[in-house]
Amino acid sequence: MNERRLLRLPSTQALACFEAAERLGSLTRAAAELHLTQGAVSRQIQALESRVGTRLVTRGRHALALTPAGRTYLADVRPLLQRLERSTADLASHGGLGGRLRLSVASTFASHWLIPRLPSFTAEHPDITLDLATRIGPVDFERVDADAAITFIDAPQPPATGVHLVPLRLRPYASRPVARSLPRGAGAPWLERAALLVNTSTPDGWSSWAAAAGVDGARRAQLRAGPRYDLLSMALNAALAGIGIALLPPFLAAPSVANRRLVALSALAWQPAKGYHLTYPVHHAELPALLRFRVWVLAQASAGADAPLSSAARAQAVAG
Template identity: 30%
Template sequence: MNALRAFEASARHVSFTLAANELGVSQAAVSRFVRILEDSLGTALFVRRQNGLELTEAGSLLAPELRSVFDRIDQLMRETQARGRVTKVLTVGIGPTLATRWLIPRLGRFTSAHPDIEIRIATGGAVAPFNEEWTCAIRLGQAPWSGFVARRLFTMDLVLVCAPERAKQLRRPADLAKISLLRVRHAPNDWSRWWAAAGLPMETLARLTPGPVFDYYGLALQAAADGLGAVLAMRAYVEEDIAIGRLTSPFPLTVPKIDAFYLIHRPGKEQDPGLKAFTDWLEAEIGEPADIKNVN
């Protein structure tokens, strides 16, 4: 390896002296290493002249290939060193809408504060079974969470939104009979609770038009933005869309979401350094300590 390094540096500089300066050895040592390599290969790599060096045909062919090999070795060393600095891996299972509209916009603050933690986001769905390869999950629901340690994080209000053009048809809640009501599969009670809070009479409810059903809030919000109808969504999911005019909220009425978001994990994970850092960060983002429950 020393002989190969000596030849590569000498070929790049076309000088034993400059190669010696780069490698931190004597000129004689570089010359000796190159001679050893030439003897091993059975061919000359340099023509040695009084006024300098000149690569032979064999040397000209070997030098760039060898340089490429050393560059690759250096790259592998840097990659291995970088991987070695990541000492903790945290895998978070989370619904895709909460991930894209709440967690990911905040995630840069976590990674900046904890560069030694490799965080992996697994969007398995809001109600998918817990994957045992995950460190933890953020789930929407109600306690108890059988078999998990659960931390209640926060809840959100439900707000009605639709495309601005659709909102022109809605002067009062009863006007919802004019458009489709988009629904989310895992949140079947959102609309009934909003109707009750709005005080809509039974004859109006009978005229309401149920719209398509979507697996996730994010899909329903896309449909609403495209003019398919109105949807009830959690406030944090729509704040940016409302701010930029992509969606609008035609009525001030909101209702609290009964379900809350919980951070759940299997018992025994409490001392996991990545999970502990993530829990502390979540509490700081939310602004209050999480309510911790051991659920059997």
């Protein structure tokens, strides 16, 4: 009979002290978070170093830093600690069924595309709880407490993976009073007559849209860039306030067009290379809640692409 090999695993408390000390930058802050004394945290890290036979941290007078070996080791064990914490919490909360999915989502996309569609997800998967947080730009899953993200990027970058969901198709919109004051006709004569609101995630949007519209290079060089906004929803509100003309996706602009507060100045849309992607660490790919959300959100994207929900669909979603 083969004897069972004993695993030389470090204690989870030692690993938690090591992770918290690096993340918070000091033993004192790690001790406060873990409800231990500073000395206890230090001893746990020393015990971990003894177990692995390698120095993991360097201690200065006011700060703590990882050695190269410590950085490599933490990069490997941090995802495991997060999965252990997540699995334990899900088991305690849901008895092994369903679970909690933590999503980091681009703010405008969350508010105007994802959330209006979520009633159908909760109806289909009542045993899954979705936690939403927002941020701008790609998500570093080693630093952000999220299982997955929906972000506006070119493509997922290793060590993350994922799938493309929705393109961003941008058309020019203005408030009704501003639209009435602008000349209309072929060649977009209104381009030089109002401030062109710029979204920082697509800084070349106006020159690219104008090129697609056939505007010559000399005219494109004279375009007057207006205020810059980090969020598309900010650009929408600025356009509604009459500050200028915004390039917006239909899922964001349609409600204001329907209530006659916003006017589309052209049917031509420009699509940047970037789009909205569902991304996640490779080691999260088999999370049951994420697998079910991925199937659902891909179906929503293929059915609706970048379009808004119709009024009837919104009412049905709210009614369940």
